[in-house]
Amino acid sequence: MSAREIRNSAIVQSNWDLAPLVEELRQSREITHSVRHKGRIRELPSREVLGQIVDGLASALFPTHYGHRDLTDESVDYFVGNTLNSALTDLAEQVRRGLFFVCTEDAENDAALQHKAIDITRRFAARLPHIRALLVSDLHAAYQGDPAATSYSEILLCYPGMLAIINYRLAHALFELGAPFLARLIADIAHSTSGIDIHPGASIGGSFFIDHGTGVVIGETTIIGENVRLYQAVTLGAKRFPTDEQGHLAKGGARHPIVEDDVVIYAGATVLGRITIGRGSSIGGNVWLTHSVPPGSNVTQAHSQSTAQPTGDADRAPAASIQT
Numbered sequence: 001m002s003a004r005e006i007r008n009s010a011i012v013q014s015n016w017d018l019a020p021l022v023e024e025l026r027q028s029r030e031i032t033h034s035v036r037h038k039g040r041i042r043e044l045p046s047r048e049v050l051g052q053i054v055d056g057l058a059s060a061l062f063p064t065h066y067g068h069r070d071l072t073d074e075s076v077d078y079f080v081g082n083t084l085n086s087a088l089t090d091l092a093e094q095v096r097r098g099l100f101f102v103c104t105e106d107a108e109n110d111a112a113l114q115h116k117a118i119d120i121t122r123r124f125a126a127r128l129p130h131i132r133a134l135l136v137s138d139l140h141a142a143y144q145g146d147p148a149a150t151s152y153s154e155i156l157l158c159y160p161g162m163l164a165i166i167n168y169r170l171a172h173a174l175f176e177l178g179a180p181f182l183a184r185l186i187a188d189i190a191h192s193t194s195g196i197d198i199h200p201g202a203s204i205g206g207s208f209f210i211d212h213g214t215g216v217v218i219g220e221t222t223i224i225g226e227n228v229r230l231y232q233a234v235t236l237g238a239k240r241f242p243t244d245e246q247g248h249l250a251k252g253g254a255r256h257p258i259v260e261d262d263v264v265i266y267a268g269a270t271v272l273g274r275i276t277i278g279r280g281s282s283i284g285g286n287v288w289l290t291h292s293v294p295p296g297s298n299v300t301q302a303h304s305q306s307t308a309q310p311t312g313d314a315d316r317a318p319a320a321s322i323q324t
Helices: 003-013 018-032 047-061 076-099 110-145 152-158 160-177 180-194
Strands: 235-237 270-272 298-300 321-323
Touching: 047 076, 047 110, 047 160, 047 180, 076 110, 076 180, 110 152, 110 160, 160 180
Parallel strands: 235 270
Antiparallel strands: 298 321
């Protein structure tokens, strides 16, 4: 008897006792340990389909970079129209599925959810020209801010920061329009690919550039102005998480930094809490910052020449030195 026959024979002789196992798993899944949203949702948005939708939207926004290689002036508009039609049709269905997680009164009404999904998708489509304008400003910022960049094409095709920003701007529009669950999925697709984690609820102005990018984290209530540049491993996060009377984390609330225009934050800096980084400031590498700084500040690690430091908060003690 061959090795394969012996192996197959052993499998046949094994008794997995599947019937009671399947029944116990059903009991856990449906009753004892159910994690299904509202106890009834089975039809979930698809990460695979969403990835294809984002790829299609990116191709429509930048057809000669993410679309077909052989596009001509005569064919490009047909390609964009066909690609948008397919992507938006698929998006409407994914929005419908995602709405189960945010709707209450219409959750049982399939017709109402379908109508709302189409409305959100139509309004999202109307924003695409504005989204592209913002992305072009981001592209310019990357080219101007990185001496290693040789062309806009290189940035679009090679820079993980640009990929993350494309996904963010698409996801942010859906977040604002009432499809937050879907927006989170799109953001996580970019996070998985680029190593950059931008919550779609964050508000980010134009001419935004993330250089290198790996390990960057931008929290939900972060507000970033125009012409801001971040380097790898920067965290714009929350300092504390308040709880309610039952000890549960309080949801929502402004808990992440405000970064004003023309700010640069260098690699490894950690900026926490609802603080403000004033316009034109520079935050040095590996700085731990939990207090606001005025416009034009130069914040570096504590061993720098400047000795100005805030007092009265243990969290601030080793954080940074400030020059203004």
